[in-house]
Amino acid sequence: MADDHRLTPRPPALLGDQERALYDAITGGPRARGPQHFALTAPDGSLRGPFDAFLLAPAVGAALQELGSAIRYRTALTDRAREIAILLVAARWDSAFEREAHEAVAGAAGLDDGVLCALRDEDASALDGEEALVARTVIALLDGDLDDPQWEAAASVLGEAGVFELTALVGYYSTLALQLRVFRV
Template sequence: MSERLPPFPPGALTGAQRELYDAITGGPRAQGPQHFALTRADGSLRGPFNAFLLAPELGGALQDVGAAIRYRSALGSRAREIAILLVAARWDSDFEREAHEAVGAAAGLTPSELAALRAGDTTPFAGDEAVVAAVTQQLLDGDLHDDAWHAASVALGPKVVFELTVLVGYYATLALQLRVFRVRP
């Protein structure tokens, strides 16, 4: 299946689209090591970011949420990538899997841990990472049961549980958009 949206090259963007484009390409995602390309050879955005340009007001809000999750969260890098990759596995999101396996490897996830996450298997993880994985899986099923809430709020704190709910919702939204617009890695 081909992508349903054409790429939006930088020279063809409206003012609001260009502001969002600049926020994405000049923001924290573009700083430091690049584990996956944000843009195509023509400068257009890859992945979910191209679709963000359809509605810059909403796309900008999503971009802000994503940047907060990735760069201003209390979750550690490994724990964050475990959660993101579990969402990608549940929603069979090829782009998110490709992008975040690279980020996860840079955060220290081993090839065997990445393979386990691809299969939705959380048995390789212990401690807080196991709690993050369990919470993520329950959230993907629609709720966090009382026993899991208690364990997570004690181990991680309510703030991190809140951040996990935002992360799961955000990456599930991206997975839906990537499916609808037929975005491939």
């Protein structure tokens, strides 16, 4: 698979000032603090996953990096709910990197192998309560919209702000999945 990549990895020594500032924000930010469930960098120091592509256009990459950080670390979604949503996006887009990275995070958040397997199939039946609602809502969002009953169910449990956060998450991780696919990461 590495031979299929469309980007040449760029170690830190090859980065310009704007690229290096973004690199430092990614490798020194909240993704790099605490437990590491997946590696942000390759052995040569280049960024893994979608992050290396962020360096192609540092202004856009910085905005994506900040949005991703907000979604991962500053929403009202629980860790488990967030990872359920991310893994459903990964399943819909068949995004191997998102699945690899976030199954590790989801496992650390307490989601078991049965749930992870169900999420790979976009199956919410292994979940209960609010987590099942989050999964059903994400699947509907991936299908394009929430009908009135879906909206009512989601808004009554998550609140309007929670639905907003969930739509932002689905859009962000869908963007990353598209970029990962286009750049063959």
